[in-house]
Amino acid sequence: MPGMISLILRNLFSKPVTRRYPFEKRAPFPTARGQIVFARMKDCVFCGLCMRNCPANAIKVDKASKTNTLEPFRCIQCVMCVEVCPKKVIDVLPDYTKPEYEKTEIKFVQK
């Protein structure tokens, strides 16, 4: 179609708009919901609100062993746990979960 020829020619001689991904990464936006992390475990009171409000059942809270277990491959990054936490223990980080060969669990233990 003639109307787009100039555009196509311009695209042909200009830099590609895509990034060479594994080598060049765009910095994540600060407001992005990338992954969650129990950042301030020393404040945690193990009330279990995050576990009960998680729609994907990705969090397990164990009061006896003072451990919070997160399954990052089940987590859907809805950030409900961050909103309901009374002690603001959980943080949301903007960078995404990295791909892995096996589905791992992350354990956060209160010392």
Added chain:
Amino acid sequence: MAKTVLTFGPQHVVFPEPIQFKLKVEDEFVVGAEPVIGYVHRGIEKAFELNELKKNIFLAERICGICQSPHSTAYVLGVERLMGIDAPARARYIRVIINEMNRLHSHMLWFGLLGDAIGFESYFMQVWNYREKLMDVLEKITGNRVTYSMNAIGGVRRDISDELQKEINRVLDFLEEALKSVDGVLRDYTMVKRTKGVGVLTEKEAKRDGAVGPTARASNVPYDMRMLGYDAYCDLEFKPVVVDTCDSYGRAVVRWKEMFQSIELIRECLSKMPPGDIMTKSNALPKGECVIRVEPPRGELFYYLKGNGTKNLERVKVRTPTFANIWPTITMLTKGCEFANVPVIVLSIDPCISCTER
């Protein structure tokens, strides 16, 4: 010549998802079609009954990958009505902004796919490149490119700051210019030849078969749920885009005009958006039944909710736009279209199979 039955799908290059049409073919012409669905049924209606009220928002979003924001809007509106609460004005405007941006990017995606289907790769890449700007600003607002998770019962979860409003306006200005630079596709000889007069659905058939969305509006039926004035649409100036060509070309034109309409609606929302709260808190439990209808990019979305005064719902029925558009597609196919035009006709309703089967 004897009739031959050709199966179209479940795996076919124009379908991202599995659906099968059993086409009865005479020479090159299709004379009968029968849909076979059920390849990706996920039992989401059952899951709605078993899950808790708040968690269902995220389930509703996962019914459809592209029009997920209207899904959660419909669910949340229904629960709010059963609880007897209303979202604050600012939250309702934010919902409209997100839903319209969703429509904008979905229509751009469709135009890319159309370019790809008729073999115009350069157009496909150009439109998707523009769309990426929109996805980036959506990620800045909501925190995710595709699954926004903005709606909550009683409001929205994130506010749109002044800085972001300026950014949205910048992106809209850019998109308006950019889309105008590629609007030649609707006048292009090949494109017109491939779509004009293909897949004819008359006004009477559209009403009888229950076509929705751009498929209905291209057949001169002004059927748009935004006329009901849910959320902030009652405050906005809105008139549905209607075209009377009744063919695939008309459906492309409707979507093209709707993109610019969406841009105007977002601008209007941004200028009218009142300050204030974005959330109404309530501990009421849903009781009674209601029907909510909203307008995703593909057409009317229907939610029936029945609550029984507990934190679980008794019954949720979801009717997605593609479910309503399957039968009009059969009507279009069985009018003796050429076999080579089947992909264009099926693509022209913008099929989304996973949400059809839920």
Added chain:
Amino acid sequence: MENDIVVTKEHLLEEVKKFAEKDARFVIATCVDLGEKLEIIYHFDTLGEKPNLVNLRMQFSQDEEIPSIASIYPCAALIEGEIVDMFEARIKGIPSGLLLAPDSPKAPLRKKKGEKKKEVK
């Protein structure tokens, strides 16, 4: 809900024909399990100035065979097939197996006695 009309299965087709004569649009049918009976709500849109929903309610017990409205609105065959699958209702002339495979659970949306509300994983 607003605009409800209650019908019995004997008068269903007459009422639906009235909608068809008015050029109304068939939106969808919803089946609800009321415990002892099933209820199908047929939703129609009369397409006036604004979209306007009218509901046709019909209650019936599970062992009754109910008429199909697909002869008047052909597009209803799809949703009636879904109701046959999901509720094991008997609708005249509608086969089962639209959404479910032969080895799927039978009538998944019916309320089963003693079924616990549990989390779906």
